[in-house]
Amino acid sequence: MNNGQGVITFINGPVIRAKNMDDFRIREMVMVGENKLIGEVISLEGNIGTIQVYEETSGLKSGEKILPTGKPLSLKLGPGMLGNIFDGIQRPLDKINTLSEGFIPEGIGLISIDTEKAWAVKLLVQVGDKVKSGQIFGEVQETSLIVHRLLVPIGISGIVTAVKQDGIYGMEETLVVVEEGKEQHFLKMYQEWSVREPRPSKERKPIERPLVTGQRILDIFFPIAKGGTAAIPGGFGTGKTMTQHQLAKWSDADIIVYIGCGERGNEMTEVLEDFPKLIDPKSDKPIMERTILIANTSNMPVAAREASIYTGITMAEYFRDMGYHVAIMADSTSRWAEALREISGRLEEMPAEEGYPAYLPSRLAEFYERAGYVTTFNDQEASVTVIGAVSPAGGDFSEPVTENTKRFVNAFLGLDRKLAYARHYPAINWLTSYSGYLKALDGWYRENIGEDILELRGKMMKILHEENKLLEIVQLVGEDVLPDDQRLVLEISKVLKIGFLQQNAFHKEDTFVPLEKQYKMVKLIDQLYERCFRGIKLGIPISQLKREQLFQDIIKVKYTILNDHLEAFAVLEKRIAEYYDELEEKYNR
Known part of the structure; x- marks a missing residue:
């Protein structure tokens, strides 16, 4: 029995x-x-x-x-998540450390957000109001940056029959009673949601706005959209984690969910030590006030690693439903796929390519599909942007996780080992990377940056592709045999690569660059190219056109012109015009 x-x-x-x-x-x-x-x-x-x-x-x-x-398997979603560090199944590591210092003991149960903590609640409904699923019924100032909006749980609607006064309450206290027919619902400060079930929204909207990151190669060359998906694949030591850190620090998302999924303990330690010290550039408050960290290192239980990305995206969807723009960083989905592979092997399932389970593509698709730009049930625009790092073994982009991820993301930011070894960071290879969002973001870019921004981007990409072809010839026969117009392409791409695409995460002016400065930098390089090209047509030798000091000053613009003193660009533009006007006049005599 x-x-x-x-x-x-x-x-x-x-x-x-x-x-x-x-x-x-x-x-x-x-x-x-x-x-x-x-x-x-x-x-x-x-x-x-x-x-x-x-x-x-x-x-x-x-x-x-x-x-x-x-x-x-569900999460408790309520105040106390921001600024916290959880394991793969939403157990707070700080609390675990007080119970058992240095390691996670077995059998501590499913502890989650602190239900004993009291919060100041402001209630936004009255007795007799009709409420519906997803409506905001109250507010809690969770951190100085973020107001936690209390939502009517999905599937509940009806008439409010009782409401508490504004005041300080514990997590388990009933704040609002909603009557639906003969059934009563008791609304608390938190709600529970299954990690594997996507949270619904009122409507999915087309993607039209970029996630502004302050990283030049992304914002101008390979933009990520709000509500979009991006993959950052790269071999060991190419800077995946650093690129994700930069996005977490500087992107214009309201809330960041960072998942350290199966990464080495020392990498995650760096995140856990760095983030609490970081100051949010927009508010001058600690960045942890709008960040949730999920740490599931490679020595933690493998099944919890498999659950960690679902935990992270469920939290992100919950804040999206409040009306916030959320960016989720998964570092790395390869370790998550390896957890799937290990569990699949223990289940004795038939292996597919490289031992991964046959359902790997559908699991990846399910994860990335949960990104999106939506209208919430309370009629606000909000989004979840998913950026996943991929760690292909030996940097081989043809392995199953990278290949399948490529099918489900719209921005592919391939990191290159040669660039990383040459200390060119971010080591995003402009020849293998792409963004499928250029067309969708065209209107926003023209309106907010400059009418000709995408034409300039196209022109710069053409120069970089041309340079790549020319380098093969140079390796065979040397640069001296090239005609001047082709030598000019090599010189301008050098300016573009060092002066624009290379960015110093540790320099206070260069770590984050506003869009206006990025645009002015591209315009300046374009002006230099156009004037030199015109000079070549007039028969001026490249040795005269390439004035070393001028070229160096343009490369150093990222450091020498401060982000809030962009009027200094006019001085350089004038110098370029004067130098080449004088040169043309001399050769025209």
Whole structure:
């Protein structure tokens, strides 16, 4: 006779099998063994169930019990998430450290946001009001930067029959009572949501606005859109994590969710040490006030790594529903795919390419599909932008995770080992990278930066592609045999690569560059190219056209012209015009 408890019959790392599982449901969260480890039912066959456990299973024995919870693996979504550091299943690491210093013990249960903390609540509804799913019924000033808007949970609507006064309340207190027919709903400060189920929105909108990052190669050459998707693939040491840090620090998203998914402990330590010290450039407040960190390092349980990106994106969708623009950084999806591969192997599933499970593409698609620009249920525009780093073994972009990611993202920012070794950062290769958002963002760019910005970008890309072809010839026969117009292409691309595409994350003027300055820099390089090209047509030798000091001053513009003193560009523009006017006059005599 089944007493509602399963009995463990087989243990293989994080994968266990149990009998007496008739009353359990697929994707149900369960408590495993005497230590009540957290697990999730992933398959049921008759009365035999397979469970993946999100904690270390060492010491677990056959015959121990499995207890049902009656609900899927869910997150508590409410005040207290911002500025916090969680593991892959939303357990706060600070709190775990007070319980057990230095490591995560088994069986601590599904602790999440601090439900004992009290918050000052301002309520926005009155008795008799009709409320609907996703409506904002109250506000909590969670940090000095972000107002946490309390939402009516999805699936609940009706008439408000009771409301608390504005004041300080605990997380478990009922703030609003909503009556729907004969049913009563008690709204608290937090709500629960299954990590694997996307949160709905009122309407998905077309993508029309860029995520402004302050990184020149991204904003001008390969833009990422708000509500869009991007992948940053690169081999070891090419700067994936650094590029993600820059995006997390400087992009114009309201909230950042950073997932360290299966990365090395020392890399994650750097994030955990750096972020709390960082000051948000827009507000001069600590950047952690609008950041959530999820740390799931490579030595943590492998099944929790698989869940971590769902935890992160569910949090991002929750803040999106409040009306915020959220950017989610997943570093790295390759480690997440490796967790899938390991669990799939233990489940004895048929392997596909390179041992990854056959469902790898659909899991990647499900993740990236949760990005989007939407109208929320309270009629605000909001977005979730997903930026995933990919770590292909040996930098091979033809391996399954990179290849499949490429199918589902619209911006592909390929990092290049040669550029990284030449200390050219960000090491994004302009020949292999692309952005599918140029057309969608065309209107915004013309309106907000300059009418000719995309033509300038096209022209610069053409110069870079031409340079790539010429370098092959130069390697064979040397630069001296090239005609002057082709030598000019090589010289201008040098200015473009060093002066524009290379950016110093540790220089206070260069780490973040406003769009107006980026535009002026491209215009300046274009002016230099046009004047030199005209000089070549007039028969002036390249040795005269290439004035070393002038070229160097244009390269150094990123450091010498301050971000808030852009009028200095006029001085350089005048110098270029005067020098080449004088040169042309001399040769025309």
